[in-house]
Amino acid sequence: MTITQLKYVLSVAEYQNFTIAAEHSFVTQPTLSMQIQKLEEELEVKIFNRSKKPIELTEVGKKIVQQAKVIVDESNRITDIVHQQKGYVGGEFKLGMIPTIMPTLLPMFLNNFTKKYPKVKLIIEELTTEDIIKKLTDGHLDAAIVATPLENEAIKERPLYYEPFVGLIPENHRLFQSKYIAVEDLEMEDILLLEDGHCFKDSIINLCRNYKVDNKKGFQLASGSFDTLIKLSKEGLGMTLLPYLHTLDLSEKDKKHLREFQSPPPAREVSLIYHRSQLKMQLIEALKKTIDGVVRGAISFSDVKIISPIQKK
Template sequence: MTITQLKYTLAVAEYKNFTIAAEHCFVTQPTLSMQIQKLEEELDAKIFNRSKKPIELTEVGKRIVEQAKVIVDESNRIIDIVHQQKGYIGGEFRVGIIPTIMPTLLPMFLKTFSKNYPKVKLIIEELTTEEIVRKLMDGYIDAAIAATPLENEAIKERVLYYEPFVGLVPSEHRLFNQKKLKIDDLEVDDILLLEDGHCFKDSVINLCRTNKRSATHHFQLESGSFDTLIKLSKDGLGMTLLPYLNTLDLNDRDKAHLREFETPPPAREVSLIYHKSQLKMQLIEALKTTIDSVIRGAIAFSDVEIISPLQKK
């Protein structure tokens, strides 16, 4: 039994496909399959039910995978301990970022980070908050950038910045002539929202939760991107709320439709998060320092009201 065999097994368990797992392990599919077959022969047990599509774990396979995660994670920690002792900033660093943060924040820090830490192989994946939490717990990623608080005792949260909400209001909308928006003016049925799975949508719903005004719209529309929401709002189909960084690249004509909130404005808390047992702290610090340096000039807001991304019960 080898660590490599266990890593291949974990990859197949994650992707439920031998070919895709081999691609992520940077080996050929026959090589990966052969190593897993050798492991099954050594254990005298079938780990995967290959007749199922997608591939499923057998009952004993589920227990084997659980233990394999522990063994692979602990083997990685040996390398982390040595790197930490030497103060070495390098190696593979896997980071998840939620979709509503990735397009605006990543271009701000990626080039600077790569230049300052050329020995780090930064692997970035766009994930929902739910996927991030699961992958942090399972050890598939080292850190993530997400809206917080998450109220998970196993996850450490280090705040990067507070990003205010900004309204985009079409000219024919009832709130267009207001210089500043008030939270009490918002109607959840009057706002174009992101689709389910985006924590920014949950934050907006929480922001509007106490509003009692009845809806006047004859449709409900949700989209997967802010770009679509902006276009729909410009077409007069309703107002929408945007994170502040998403407003910076708008043209002057579109910016004329932006409305800030009265102080303190509602905002989301954006944090660098990682499992409490994470050992790659030198990489965590390097990433946080880099983001701190580039975000400081873009967001100067501190007097804000944090809106939780968690759905209130």
């Protein structure tokens, strides 16, 4: 039994297809199949039911995969332990970011980080919070940047900054003449929202949960883009709420539509998160230090009311 064989088993279990698993393992399909067959012969069991489409794990195969994950993860940590001991900041580092943070935060720190740590191969993936938690748990991500708190005991959260919500209000709106807006002013059905899967939408729903719901609009809309919400709001189809950093690049004309909340403003907590068993701490510290250095000049709010991204029942 070898670590390589176990990695092949995990790949087939994930993709439920020998050909696709081989492609992701950078070997030929016959090589991968032969190694898995050797392992099955050694163990005298069938790990996969090949008669099923897609391929399924046998009952004993499910237990083998669970143990294989532990063994492969622990084998990978040997290198991490050595790097940590030597203080080496390098190697592959897989980072997830949610869509409502990535466009504004990534350009702020990426260039600085790659120049300061040229030996790090940073692999960045845009994912929902749900997918990020799964990938952290499965060992497919080293860390992520998301809105917190997540209330997940397996995940360690390191706050980076607190980002207030800002209203974008069209000229024909009842709140356009207001210098500041209050949470009590909000009507849920009057706010243009992102589509399901975005935690920023969940935060707004939590923010407005105790306030007015009066369906006056003749349409329903859920967009995956803040830019779309901004354009629709400017057309007079409703107000929307934006994270503070997303407002910095707006034109001076569009900024005239922005309204801040009364103090303390509702805000999201943005954190660097990772699994509690993570060992690449030297890389995590380097990333946090870099982000701290660039964000501090752009956002310094502390007197805020944190709105949870966890959808309340």
